[in-house]
Amino acid sequence: MKRRSFLILTAATLVAPAFAQTKPVRIGVIGSGRIGMTLGALWVAAGHQVMFSDRDAEIAKRAAAEIGARAGSVEEAVAFGDVVLIAVPYGALPAIQKQVGDKLKGKIVVDPNNPVPARDGEMAVGAREKGAAVSTAALLPGARLVRSFNSWGYATMAREANRPAPRMAMPVAADDPAAKKAGLQLVQDAGFDAVDAGSLAASKLYDLGSSVSGRVLTAPELRQALNLRP
DSSP states (O other): OOOOSOOOOOTTTTSOOTTOOSSOOEEEEEOOSHHHHHHHHHHHHTTOEEEEEOSSHHHHHHHHHHHTOEEOOHHHHHHHOSEEEEOSOGGGHHHHHHHHHHHHTTSEEEEOOOOOHHHHOHHHHHHHHHOHHHHHHHHSTTOEEEEOSOSSOHHHHHHHTTOSSSOOEEEEEESSHHHHHHHHHHHHHTTSEEEEOOOTTGGGGGSTTSTTTTOOOOHHHHHHHTTOOO
16 A cells, blocks of 8 residues: 555545534544545544554555554554445455454454456456445455445545535445444445445445446436436
8 A cells, every 4th residue: 555645635624514513533544545544533533533544554544644544553543443435456355354353253344355257366257246335345354344335436535525416326235233323424424325225235326336336426327327216
C-alpha cells in the first residue's frame, strides 16, 4: 500500500453532514491508502474517531497526522474499532485473516475490497464469479460484513461526498441486520445517501465492473438501476 501526497479533500467534502450521527463511532482502518484515507477523513469530519493502521507503520502515521486521527498497529486498530474498515488489495485478505481473523469475529467490518485477477491472482477469479462480498465473508468467518464503497474510486467519492442535494447514492448490503444499520449510518455520515441493497449475495449486482460501477447516481436512480424497491 504505497503512500502518496495525492489526496486533496476539498473544504466542501469535509463539511460534516447536517444530520450528524448521535454518537461518535470508533473506527479502526486497516490499509491507509487511497480508499482508507478518503473514508477515514470523511468520518473524522463527521465527528467519528478513527485509528489508521497499515503494514507500513509510517504510512498510517502520516495518514493520521493529515486529518487529526490516531495511528496504531493492525491489532490496535481492530481492538480500537467498534467498526473496522478493511481497505487493502483483495489478495491481502488471507494475510489479514491470519493476522487478526480471530479478533474480527463479532466485529462489524466494512468491505470495499475488489478482486482483480491481474493483481490478485487465481483467488480473484473465483471471488468474481461467486461475488466479492460472499467470498470476503468466507475469508473472514465470524465478521459481521457490510459491503459498500467498492465500485467507486477514491477521487469520485472525495469529490461527491457531502454535495448539495440530491446527493450521490451509495449501496449498502449485509446479512446481519444490526451491521447493516450501522453501515447505512456510516455511509450517511460519510456524505452519501445510503441505499439498502439487501444481502451480501445481492451485492454482486454492484461489484466492480457492474452496470452501476463508477456511475454517480442519486438514490432513486440507483434503486432503479439495481431493481430495488423505492
